[in-house]
Amino acid sequence: MANITLLFNPNNVLLVGSSKIQEQIGMTSPQLFESVLYNMRKYYEGTTYTIDTEDARGIRAYEDIPNTPDLAVIMLPPNASILQSERCAAIGVKVLVIIAGGYKPDQRKALAKLKEEYGIRILGPNTIMGVINTTNGLNTTFERDVMPIKGGISVISQSGGVGACLLDWACSYGIGVAKFAFMGDKIDVNDIDLLRYFRDDADTQTICLYMEGIEDGRSFIEAAQEVVRKKPILALKGGVTAEAARRVLSHTASIAGSDTIVNAAFRKAGIIRAIDEEDLLNMAIALVQQPPLSGDNIAIVSNVGGPAILAADAVIRNQLRLAKLSEVTIQKIERRCPGVDVVNPIDLIADARAERYSIVLDAVLSDPSVDGLMVINMLKSCFFEPEDAIAIAEVAKQHPDKPIVDVPAGGEDFMRILEVLRSTGIPTYNTPEKAARALGALRQHSKIHERLKSQR
């Protein structure tokens, strides 16, 4: 575990690449090498050393490095990577990140041998993007100026491409990230190592996993159960159909399982399953920002009728229920907001602004028959202004034990409300369906917890 810590928290990092080698088809190129140097210089707080294998003095430079680097990032084709990896191991580097792929079985073996001989840990090969740690600015990706903001989500991706998709989402929508790890071919560091590390990592609150195949299913399930007791795991599984699974074999050299097997394994492991990249992050945001959903009963409060009806359908479809409001709540709202028809979903009508929302949300969240809340606040066709959304966050603070999710309309309305709510910890979604799935994930997490506790 000590070495996995150094994967994310090295004191010194060595970057090994070539200013000349340009693979015909593949990832090694002077541009990639330059871009990683650029990002590391821009973001990383520790010390960075660089070796360019094309520079005769560069090759000898291993001995000249003043302090032994904890972590080396190798950006070279397979044979050159193996050669440089051995030199790194020889001078005492503790962890290697191997960017490029295309390894043949004997080349994999050569890398694996280094681990045995030197005890060095290896992430990859074929990680493509390596690692990101938003706390110390470690960023071995080659996308210039791409760095997510700090937050509680840590991502493990077997695929560089899916990881890069998730990184693109996170950066575009301001989703807070703790760490990113791109596993690639998993010759050494694997899902289990990273899950365990994130379980104990103080900055990680929720773990997102993109996985294609798994070597040892039983160990994975046991490890996941252990992690889930402390932090939720959400997973997106690639290669669940026979057709896609065939492709997985050539992509990351692992065996994928059928949809049914995956569902059963995830259920046992206590992992919440996502539909696509967006769904994975949507659910993660809720799990980081909101308390667990302790029961099935959801209240919907909206300034429009139709979307509230779609929200009610979505809540039911996600195995939740519409809360039956108590008489006390109904009377409280009727007294203070005459004209509002107090049936869940509650339609506050199009002219509702911060004040009416505050009164009704507070009444609803005070009702013991309500476990969680979906708020809909459209701008278009309504009188609601973006700054009115602050009121939702203010009421939420008075009810920290009940989760709240928010839904404006999907385009410009969504972006404007997101701008206001982003820093308040109220997750914001662009359709009621996505918000209901987020509430569903909060409920699942709470049920998984109860089940694992009873199994202890």
Place this chain on the structure above:
Amino acid sequence: MANITLLFNPNNVLLVGSSKIQEQIGMTSPQLFESVLYNMRKYYEGTTYTIDTEDARGIRAYEDIPNTPDLAVIMLPPNASILQSERCAAIGVKVLVIIAGGYKPDQRKALAKLKEEYGIRILGPNTIMGVINTTNGLNTTFERDVMPIKGGISVISQSGGVGACLLDWACSYGIGVAKFAFMGDKIDVNDIDLLRYFRDDADTQTICLYMEGIEDGRSFIEAAQEVVRKKPILALKGGVTAEAARRVLSHTASIAGSDTIVNAAFRKAGIIRAIDEEDLLNMAIALVQQPPLSGDNIAIVSNVGGPAILAADAVIRNQLRLAKLSEVTIQKIERRCPGVDVVNPIDLIADARAERYSIVLDAVLSDPSVDGLMVINMLKSCFFEPEDAIAIAEVAKQHPDKPIVDVPAGGEDFMRILEVLRSTGIPTYNTPEKAARALGALRQHSKIHERLKSQR
């Protein structure tokens, strides 16, 4: 039908509102009135007359209008609306759009009586947003400066809120719209009238419908079948769960049906069903821009491995198949792109740019065993540049009979590629799942067509 034409294509429009009445809870307000005037002046090409019921001369002004307006938009509370509607009918107005809701049964009756007496057609009450026609700039919505670009999608929404959501999406993502109609309480003009009108409307290529309840199921199904022979209908149904259906009754005074009933009715009618607002428009874009999908066999061409595997899963999940490429195609690609492993999904590897895409896409689309294509072109973690996407549109032109959808990563990558592809007619989605659903809709449409043809 003539009068429904005037709903979208009036020569003169009369706007009737009040500069004083502000309902406590409801939609009538001087601001709404002012905003509708603002939009009509800004966008509408025809002549606009205005009557402010607070202005003594305004009330008498009906006689002063130089030409009888074809269409009147009434922005007043129920009793005032009924009064002004009658005056409109008396001077020969052909169609009324009644914005505000809150009508009691006897008030509804009073409106319905106008139709009987004068033959006037009525959209609403409770339409909230009224109508939009991007061809002549007619825009009775009260969202200032909100006007979608011209295009082939026409929207019918029973709910003002859901319609406004769709309008927000369309404007934010530059989705081309022909017409918008917000039906509200459907005292007169209903789904069937509008479906039939859009069937014959030259600007409408695909119809999107948000519906809560339907009065006469059999007539609706028959009418839809008739329309679908000419143009696809996509529908989002609100109130499919018992809980939400209860709310529908108070929202738009109609009866909603269960999920199973809805599915059966839609299947019979030839309507393609959407999951949420985003899904509705995502599928509509594909139906407007791409040819029908004549078979199940999809090729996937990608510059990243993981997302291509998710795409393969998504294709299968949406009742499609992965195309088995012919030997000719495989050899053609292997000869011209050494290093590319020609198995569907085809991984072009991260350094693929316009040229490699062009070669492979052309080969794949020339293959008779391929019916449709999903292209994945990420920017992050790859060498692809936004302008390379033009090559996809160029190849597509050579194969106009096979549909193509495109998937970059979901955040900034998506917006950058959308910017390039928007005008080319290649639909762009932010996850492979959504792209696969769009292909699924193209396939469904083609199957529905075949079935309805055989029933003739």
